[in-house]
Amino acid sequence: MTVAPRTESPSASLIASRWEIFWERFREQVPIGLLALASSLIVAMLGIILGNIAWNGIGQLSWEFLTTAPRAGMTEGGIFPAIFGTVALVILMTIAAVPIGVATAVYLREFVPGSNLAYAWARARAARRWRERLIGFGHVVEILFARATRAAVNNLAGVPSIVFGLFGLGFFVQFIGGSIDRLFYGGELTYGQPAILWAALTLALLTLPVVIVSTDEALRAVPRELREASLALGATRWQTIWHIVLPEALPGILTGAILAVSRGAGEVAPVLFTGAAYFLPYLPSRLNDQFMELGYHVFILSTQSPDVEKTKPLLYGTVLVLLALTFALNAVGVLIRTRVRRRLRARS
Amino acid sequence: MREGRDAREERRRRWIDRWAHRVIFLLSLTAIVTIVLIFIFIFREALPILTDPEIQREASLRHFFHPMEGPDLASRYMWQPVALVPKYSLIPLILGTLKTTLVALGIAAPLAVAAALYTSEFAPSRIRELIKPAIELLAGIPSVVLGFFALIVLATWMHRLFGFETRLNAITAGTALALALIPIIYTVSEDALNAVPQSLREASLALGATRWQTATRVVLPAALPGVFASLVLGFGRAVGETMIVLMASGNAAITSWRFTDSVRTLAATIAAELGEVVFGSPHYHVLFFIGALLFVVTFAVNSAGVYIIHRVQRRLRGEV
Numbered sequence: 001m002t003v004a005p006r007t008e009s010p011s012a013s014l015i016a017s018r019w020e021i022f023w024e025r026f027r028e029q030v031p032i033g034l035l036a037l038a039s040s041l042i043v044a045m046l047g048i049i050l051g052n053i054a055w056n057g058i059g060q061l062s063w064e065f066l067t068t069a070p071r072a073g074m075t076e077g078g079i080f081p082a083i084f085g086t087v088a089l090v091i092l093m094t095i096a097a098v099p100i101g102v103a104t105a106v107y108l109r110e111f112v113p114g115s116n117l118a119y120a121w122a123r124a125r126a127a128r129r130w131r132e133r134l135i136g137f138g139h140v141v142e143i144l145f146a147r148a149t150r151a152a153v154n155n156l157a158g159v160p161s162i163v164f165g166l167f168g169l170g171f172f173v174q175f176i177g178g179s180i181d182r183l184f185y186g187g188e189l190t191y192g193q194p195a196i197l198w199a200a201l202t203l204a205l206l207t208l209p210v211v212i213v214s215t216d217e218a219l220r221a222v223p224r225e226l227r228e229a230s231l232a233l234g235a236t237r238w239q240t241i242w243h244i245v246l247p248e249a250l251p252g253i254l255t256g257a258i259l260a261v262s263r264g265a266g267e268v269a270p271v272l273f274t275g276a277a278y279f280l281p282y283l284p285s286r287l288n289d290q291f292m293e294l295g296y297h298v299f300i301l302s303t304q305s306p307d308v309e310k311t312k313p314l315l316y317g318t319v320l321v322l323l324a325l326t327f328a329l330n331a332v333g334v335l336i337r338t339r340v341r342r343r344l345r346a347r348s
Numbered sequence: 349m350r351e352g353r354d355a356r357e358e359r360r361r362r363w364i365d366r367w368a369h370r371v372i373f374l375l376s377l378t379a380i381v382t383i384v385l386i387f388i389f390i391f392r393e394a395l396p397i398l399t400d401p402e403i404q405r406e407a408s409l410r411h412f413f414h415p416m417e418g419p420d421l422a423s424r425y426m427w428q429p430v431a432l433v434p435k436y437s438l439i440p441l442i443l444g445t446l447k448t449t450l451v452a453l454g455i456a457a458p459l460a461v462a463a464a465l466y467t468s469e470f471a472p473s474r475i476r477e478l479i480k481p482a483i484e485l486l487a488g489i490p491s492v493v494l495g496f497f498a499l500i501v502l503a504t505w506m507h508r509l510f511g512f513e514t515r516l517n518a519i520t521a522g523t524a525l526a527l528a529l530i531p532i533i534y535t536v537s538e539d540a541l542n543a544v545p546q547s548l549r550e551a552s553l554a555l556g557a558t559r560w561q562t563a564t565r566v567v568l569p570a571a572l573p574g575v576f577a578s579l580v581l582g583f584g585r586a587v588g589e590t591m592i593v594l595m596a597s598g599n600a601a602i603t604s605w606r607f608t609d610s611v612r613t614l615a616a617t618i619a620a621e622l623g624e625v626v627f628g629s630p631h632y633h634v635l636f637f638i639g640a641l642l643f644v645v646t647f648a649v650n651s652a653g654v655y656i657i658h659r660v661q662r663r664l665r666g667e668v
Contacts, residue, residue, distance in 0.1 A: 024558075027560070028558050028559070028560045031560055031564075032466070032470050032559075032560060034462070035462045035463070035465055035466035035470060036466055036470070036471070036475075038458065038459045038462035038463055038466065039462065039463040039466045039467065039471070039475075039479050041459060042459055042460070042463055042479070042482065042483065042486070042530055042534075043478070043479060043482045045486075045527065046482050046483075046485060046486050049489070049494075049497050049527075050485075052497070052501055053493075053497070099375065100375050100378045103371070103372045103375035103376055104375060104376040104378065104379060106372055106376075107372045107373055107375075107376035108376065111369060111372065111373070148380055149376060149379050149380055151651075151654075152379040152380045152382070152383045153379050154650065154651075154654045155383055155647055155650055155651065156379060156382060156383060157650075158581070158584055158585075158588075158646050158647070158649070158650030158653075159386065159588070159643065159646060159647070160587070160588025160589070160590065160615055160642050160643075160646055161491075161588070161590060162588065162590040162615045162618050162619055162639070162642070163386065163390065163588070163639050163642055163643050163646075164386075165618075165619070165622075166390055166393075166618065166622070166635075166636060166639040167385070167386045167389055167390060169622070170389040170390065170392070170393055170636070171385055171386075171389045175389065205378075205382050208378065208379065208382070209379075212379070236361050236362065236364070236365040237365055237369070238364055238365040238368040238369070239361070239365070241368075242368075262488060265490075266488075266489075266490025266491070266492065266493070267490065267491075268490075268491075268492045268590075268591050269491075269590040269591055269615075269619055272619055272622070272623065273622055273623060295490055295492040295493075295591075296492075298492050298493065298496050299492055299495070299496075299591065299594075299595065302495075302496050302499055302500060302595060303499070303595060312500070315496070315500070319493055319496055322490060322492075322493060323489065323490075323493060326488055326489075326490055327485070327488060330484070330485070330488040334481070334484055
C-alpha cells in the first residue's frame, strides 16, 4: 500500500513534501540496512570463531607439536599420530570414493540416452521391429535407473553422519569384516573389528555425493561439439569419454575430490565406532589397524580431559591444525570450481 | 592382410567399449545399493524391538513412549539405559532434539534468509563477493570444531551474559547448531531467489515499485517454496547433527519444556552410548532403533525438500 505516498494523501499538493520524501527513503533504506546487518552478523560470527582459534592456537604450533606423539595422559606432547591417521584415512577414502563417484557421474551424463521419459516411452511403443522395441524399452529402464540414482545421491547427501557410523559398524565391521574372519581366518578376530579400512570405506560412502555432484557439473560444462567431433571421427563412446571428455572435465573432478577430502577429514561421527582410537602407541601400518584422527582427538581432548585448563593450549593447537587442513583443501577446491562455473556460464 | 588387422583392431575397440560400459554401470549402482544397504542394516538391528519378546520385555514401543509412574513429567519419562532397571523412554531425547532444533532454526533461518535476500537483491557485487566465500568458509568448518568452540568459548560467554543455571543447555547447543545450518539455508534460499526470472523484477520496477517493494512482494513470494525448502533441509540437518550437540548440550536427558535445561538429542545419544554397549543387548537394539528413526525422518525431510526445489525451479522456468 505504499506505491506512492502522493496518491494516498489527495489533500496534499502534487509535490511531495520534504517529510514525505524522507519517509519514503526511510522505509526503503532501513529494511535493506537490516538485511545488510544480518549478513554482516554472519560474517562477524565467522570472524570471531576463526579469530579466536587462530589467536589461541598459533602460539602452540611448533615443529615438536606437529611431529611428536601425545605424552603424559595427553596433557603434553604433539599430535603427529592424529595427523598421520587423518591423512592415511583420507587417502584410503579417496581411493574408494573418487573412481566410484566419477564412474557414476559419467554413467549418468554420458551413457543414459536423454532424460525425457515420456519421449523414450512413446518411441519404444511406436517401434515396429521387436529388436528396436527391446532397445527402446531398455532406454526407458535406463532413464528410470538414472532418476533413481539421482534421487539416491540426493538422499545419501542428507543421511546424518551418525547413521553412516551405525551403518559402518553394522555392515563393514560386523557383516563384511565378520564374514572375512569366518571364511579366511577361522573365526579369529582380524577384520571383524573397527579398523582404518572400514572407517575409510564408511567415509567414502559419505563423501560420494560430493564427488558425483562435482563431476556431473564438470561433465555438463564439456561442450557437446567436442563429443560429436570425436564420434564423427570414428571414435567409440568409451574412447570419446577417455580421451576427450574426462581430460576436459579434469578440473571439476579434481574439485570434487578435494572437497570430498576436506569434508572427510573433518567428520568424526562416522569414524567413532568404525576405527578411530582414543590413543595408540603405534602408527597404523595395516588395513585392519585402528588409528588416531584429528577430529576425534579434538573431541576427546575437549570432553574427556582430566584437566581442562592444562589441555586447552594443546586443544587449540589441534583445532587450528584441523581447520588449516580442511580450509586449505576447501579453498583450492572452491577456487577451481569457480573457474569451472565461469566457463560453464560462458558456454551457455 | 591389412584388412584383417583393421578388423581385429575394430573388434578390440568394440570389446573395450562394451566392457567399459558394463564396469561403469556396475560402479554407478553404488549410490542406490548404499541407500538400500543402509536401510537393511539399520532396520535389521532395530527390528528385534518390534519382534523379539525377550528384548521387548525391557525395550519396546510401549517403553519408548508410554509414561511410567511418577509425580512429575521428568520422572514419568526417563532415559536411563544403564540403571539397575533400565528405562528407555525416547520422549526426553525427542524433546531435546526438538528444543535444540527449534533454537537453531530460530537463529539461523532469519539470518540466513535475510543474507540470501540481501546478496541476491541489494548487495553491491563487491560485498557479495565477500559474503558468499565467507559462508562457504563457514560451511567448511568441521562440526567437531563448531562443537569445540561452543563448549570451550561460546558456553562461557553465554553463561556470563545470560546467567544460565546450567552452563551447557539447549540454547547454547542450538546457537552453535545454527552456525552449521546457516550455510545450507543460505545456499538453497539464494539459489531459489536467483532462479526468479529477471523479467519479473524489471516489470515490477517499471511499474514504479521501489527495490524493497520488488524484493518483498515480487521476488520473495515467487521464491517462497524454495526458501521453505531451505528450512526443511536445515531441519533435516539439525535433527541429524551429532558432534555439535554431543559436545555443547550437556547430554542430560531431562524431560522438560525449559530451554535452559541441559538436553540430550537422539543423534548424540547414539554417539555417546554405542561405544560402551553390549553387542545384542536391548540397549544396543534401542540405539539402532533411534538410528532407524533418524534415517526415516531425514530421508522424508530431504526428499520433501528436494522435491519442492525441483518444482519451484520448473515453475520459474515456465515448464508447469
